Amino acid sequence: MNLILLGPPGAGKGTQSARLERERGMAQLSTGDMLRAAVKAGTPIGLKAKAVMAAGELVSDDIVSGLIGERLDELGNDTGVIFDGYPRTEAQAHALDGLLKERGRTLDHVIELMVDEDALVDRITGRFTCANCGAGYHDRYKLPAKEGVCDVCGSTEFKRRPDDNEETVRTRMAEYRAKTAPILPLYDARGIVSRVDGMASIESVAAAIDAVLSDA
DSSP states (O other): EEEEEOOOOSSSSSHHHHHHHHHOOEEEEEHHHHHHHHHHOOOHHHHHHHHHHHTTTOOOOOHHHHHHHHHHHHOTSSOEEOOOOOOOOHHHHHHHHHHHHHTTOOEEEEEEEEHHHHHHHHHHTTEEEETTOEEEEEEETTTOBTTTTTTTOOOOOOETTTSSSSHHHHHHHHIIIIHHHHHHHHHHTTTTTEETTTOOOOOHHHHHHHHHHHOO
């Protein structure tokens, strides 16, 4: 099974992808993670991407698609994949069709996590993590049981992502609406889009996604 998880930053794509990997043996293809790994490993595509980024330019669709193709070849056709962060544009959507077809794969589902923008800003700007073990917390919804002490490992060091501020979050959402949301009609026309309430609890979102996949 191959699926795309769509939704703006903070909608919960990473959380749900990790669960699907764990419970269904699927592989999450996060272009950001793959790009960093390719650069670190010094692969041909990684070296090309490194040169582009060093020049302060955006990595091209060709490079990103090449990364996806490499990873699909590594996995083989027995492993289902979750595309997270790709495709972001209509051009990438068409490129993905070609990548899958070349490898005898089909795209089975596109699941959009629907969110309320103001509530999502609140969710993202309030989050922080343990600097030691990575356990996640929130200023309003999930504080440590003992103030200033991680529930999991007992560390007293915490950190926040520098881009988890309202201005940056709203900019990223606007970019999502402008570039990524328009690819949905392509998949709607194929009848493979399902929409899930991304503002529900993690467990409720997981159950809704499982219901979609169980209908396959």
